[in-house]
Amino acid sequence: MEVLTPRSLDEALSVKAERPDARPIAGGTDLLVELNFDRARPETLLNLNEVPELRGWSRENGTLRLGSGLTYAEAMRAPLAELVPALAEASRTVGSPQIRTRGTLGGNLGTASPAGDALPPLLVEGAQVELGSLRGVRSLPLSEFLVGPKRNALEPDELVLAVRLLPSAQPQTFMKVGPRNAMVIAVCSLALVADRERGELRAAYGSSGPVVGLVTAPLEERDHFADTVAAAASPIDDVRGTAIYRRHALRVLAERAMERCLA
Amino acid sequence: MRCGFWRNVPWSGVWHEDRGVKIRLTVNGEPREADVWAGESLLTTLRDTLELPGSKNACEQGECGSCSVLLDGALVCACLVLAAQADGHEVTTVEGLADREELHRVQRAFVEAGAVQCGFCTPGLVVATAALLEANPDPSDDEMREALSGNLCRCTGYAKIFDAVRLAARS
Numbered sequence: 001m002e003v004l005t006p007r008s009l010d011e012a013l014s015v016k017a018e019r020p021d022a023r024p025i026a027g028g029t030d031l032l033v034e035l036n037f038d039r040a041r042p043e044t045l046l047n048l049n050e051v052p053e054l055r056g057w058s059r060e061n062g063t064l065r066l067g068s069g070l071t072y073a074e075a076m077r078a079p080l081a082e083l084v085p086a087l088a089e090a091s092r093t094v095g096s097p098q099i100r101t102r103g104t105l106g107g108n109l110g111t112a113s114p115a116g117d118a119l120p121p122l123l124v125e126g127a128q129v130e131l132g133s134l135r136g137v138r139s140l141p142l143s144e145f146l147v148g149p150k151r152n153a154l155e156p157d158e159l160v161l162a163v164r165l166l167p168s169a170q171p172q173t174f175m176k177v178g179p180r181n182a183m184v185i186a187v188c189s190l191a192l193v194a195d196r197e198r199g200e201l202r203a204a205y206g207s208s209g210p211v212v213g214l215v216t217a218p219l220e221e222r223d224h225f226a227d228t229v230a231a232a233a234s235p236i237d238d239v240r241g242t243a244i245y246r247r248h249a250l251r252v253l254a255e256r257a258m259e260r261c262l263a
Numbered sequence: 264m265r266c267g268f269w270r271n272v273p274w275s276g277v278w279h280e281d282r283g284v285k286i287r288l289t290v291n292g293e294p295r296e297a298d299v300w301a302g303e304s305l306l307t308t309l310r311d312t313l314e315l316p317g318s319k320n321a322c323e324q325g326e327c328g329s330c331s332v333l334l335d336g337a338l339v340c341a342c343l344v345l346a347a348q349a350d351g352h353e354v355t356t357v358e359g360l361a362d363r364e365e366l367h368r369v370q371r372a373f374v375e376a377g378a379v380q381c382g383f384c385t386p387g388l389v390v391a392t393a394a395l396l397e398a399n400p401d402p403s404d405d406e407m408r409e410a411l412s413g414n415l416c417r418c419t420g421y422a423k424i425f426d427a428v429r430l431a432a433r434s
Binding site for chain 1: 281283300301302304323324325326328331334337338339340342343344345347348350351391394409410412413414
């Protein structure tokens with residue numbers, strides 16, 4: 001095994017082109033568990049911590065660009081937290097302070113788990129995922145990037161560079177069900193935007209289907225929206241909860257989220 | 264190299280022959296270097312190579328917080344940081360908090376409040392509390408609970424731990 005630590009994005013993309021099997025590692029909150037428990041022995045680790053281009057966030061003509069190395073601790077801080085409040089709320093529910101210091105948006109995207117807490121808030125805000133390789137940069141809607149449970153549209157020579165979105169500036173929230181307030185993988189989760197400007201409700205559910213799913217409806221359909229969300233999800237029974245419970249909980253979360261956002 | 268029963272226990276503390284990665288880092292203010300296995304956690308390096316066993320090894324998956332250290336001043340689980348990622352960075356462990364013989368105020372408060380039973384979680388809680396008070400000198404009870412939510416204690420029921428945090432904040 002070896003670790004390669006590029007110091008620039010160009011260098012990182014060159015390494016990924018030459019060694020497409022190299023496993024990217026940033027916060028390490030997923031991969032170190034695999035290494036510690038002898039579940040993964042990748043030939044090459046690609047340490048992205050020293051690539052400055054992947055860090056932080058910026059805003060150009062209103063569009064927000066969140067680097068794939070943005071940590072949950074950073075996403076919780078003002079002024080970013082005010083631009084994407086549901087993402088900030090979701091970030092506050094990730095693991096513990098220790099995990100939020102290290103874990104990154106890019107990790108949630110790369111792992112592509114339907115339980116990834118950052119994914120529902122990004123989906124309701126119409127996020128685009130920016131992917132880079134030596135061949136160039138391409139952009140995919142988040143819904144197309146996530147192709148299955150723990151599967152995404154990354155080509156072997158590509159890295160997740162950033163997420164781009166135009167903040168709706170509309171009332172929004174994130175809610176998550178789990179056995180305690182910290183250190184919880186979502187039993188189910190929900191992000192909701194009550195978009196008065198476009199006259200629509202947008203909700204995205206997590207841990208309730210093979211991928212995080214988006215549900216939209218006109219604002220006038222508020223009374224049925226919780227049922228629409230529950231019906232759209234396709235949860236399964238697993239160690240964290242049953243399909244019946246998840247569907248029920250989604251209905252409750254959607255109702256509460258609308259109360260919060262339409263008050 | 265361990266043998267027998269322990270060979271089947273998942274544990275990154277396994278000694279790997281291949282130690283091809285050299286790292287140079289600052290630990291508790293001192294420049295240190297170590298030859299590590301590429302897949303090794305910072306926790307294993309601290310405990311087994313740098314002879315700093317204060318950070319405890321328990322869950323190895325970021326659940327328990329007993330390996331909490333500061334990486335460039337930020338609270339992390341040393342079990343979830345690749346040793347190679349600490350190359351060129353600054354690490355503070357529980358051993359680095361006291362000023363020679365003079366205990367850190369958080370350590371003193373834990374002793375005075377009786378916040379220690381078996382003691383296994385204590386180093387992680389002390390480091391996490393020190394990080395909290397550094398960022399927020401006068402935390403509310405909710406802020407304390409939130410800041411220590413990644414540190415598990417199975418003995419105390421936390422009441423005396425929170426007493427210790429309040430005491431440290433006042434001192």
